[in-house]
Amino acid sequence: MAYSFLEHSGIKTTAEQTGHAAQKIFSGPETLFGGVGQLIGVVLGLLGIVFFILIFYGGWLWMTDQGKEEQVEKAKKIIINSSIGLAITLSAYAISYLIASTLVPASITQ
Numbered sequence: 001m002a003y004s005f006l007e008h009s010g011i012k013t014t015a016e017q018t019g020h021a022a023q024k025i026f027s028g029p030e031t032l033f034g035g036v037g038q039l040i041g042v043v044l045g046l047l048g049i050v051f052f053i054l055i056f057y058g059g060w061l062w063m064t065d066q067g068k069e070e071q072v073e074k075a076k077k078i079i080i081n082s083s084i085g086l087a088i089t090l091s092a093y094a095i096s097y098l099i100a101s102t103l104v105p106a107s108i109t110q
Contacts, residue, residue: 040093047089054082 005011058078065071 040096044089044093047086051082051086051089055079058082 055078058075061071061078062075065075
């Protein structure tokens with residue numbers, strides 16, 4: 001049997017006596033829905049970073065245009081398309097969350 005610091009240090013006993021249960025720092029998904037939910041969360045986080053970088057890049061192009069009209073138009077396109085992409089992504093998430101919460105309400109509330 002492997003050595004368990006939690007068992008041998010007395011921390012678990014102390015935590016139980018004070019009314020605090022030992023908690024996991026990271027717990028994996030309990031169900032398939034939990035795993036899918038975590039995956040969706042990670043993907044949405046990455047997409048948020050991508051949208052931020054694209055909008056920042058568009059703003060940078062616009063601010064450094066030096067009177068070049070074609071660069072301003074390129075910056076406007078990047079900002080508008082990034083905003084549309086963000087709106088589509090958030091709408092898709094909202095619709096899928098609504099459908100999932102309607103079909104499987106118990107798995108979302110846990």
